[in-house]
Amino acid sequence: MPDCLFCKIIDGTIPSEKIFENEEFLAFKDINPQSPVHILIIPKKHLAKLSDCGNDEKEILSGLLLTANNVAKEIGIAESGYRVAINSGDDGGQLVHHLHLHLMGGGKLDGRMA
Numbered sequence: 001m002p003d004c005l006f007c008k009i010i011d012g013t014i015p016s017e018k019i020f021e022n023e024e025f026l027a028f029k030d031i032n033p034q035s036p037v038h039i040l041i042i043p044k045k046h047l048a049k050l051s052d053c054g055n056d057e058k059e060i061l062s063g064l065l066l067t068a069n070n071v072a073k074e075i076g077i078a079e080s081g082y083r084v085a086i087n088s089g090d091d092g093g094q095l096v097h098h099l100h101l102h103l104m105g106g107g108k109l110d111g112r113m114a
């Protein structure tokens, strides 16, 4: 997607602090962290939002969660705990229209979800 910020991060047009990358997924630091650890995990395939996904995206969606858990293990926050969040659509607070999962941790998080 030519005008998509995260597609530009995938192709390197826009720089990012990469944490993990394989053929399907990329993990990089959020530019405006809301917690000591705040990483975004995105599929390399452009999907605008979670609510657009269906059975065809089963592997991508499960891979997104498993990648988050693997990254959490790799950076040492899996045991202390972490939160994953996906904002979908306007009411969900989604600002970047490329499916992404927020991985947050590195300290006790606020219990509120909104």
Ligand code: 5GP
Binding pocket: 005, 014, 016, 017, 028, 029, 030, 031, 032, 033, 040, 086, 087, 093, 094, 095, 096, 097
């Ligand atoms: P959303 O609200 O769409 O779920 O989250 C978008 C996230 O992308 C926000 O947490 C925001 O800080 C992050 N973000 C926006 N622009 C950039 C950027 O250019 N680079 C990086 N690394 N993160 C970004």
Ligand code: ZN
Binding pocket: 001, 004, 005, 006, 007, 008, 046, 047, 097, 098
């Ligand atoms: Zn995109």
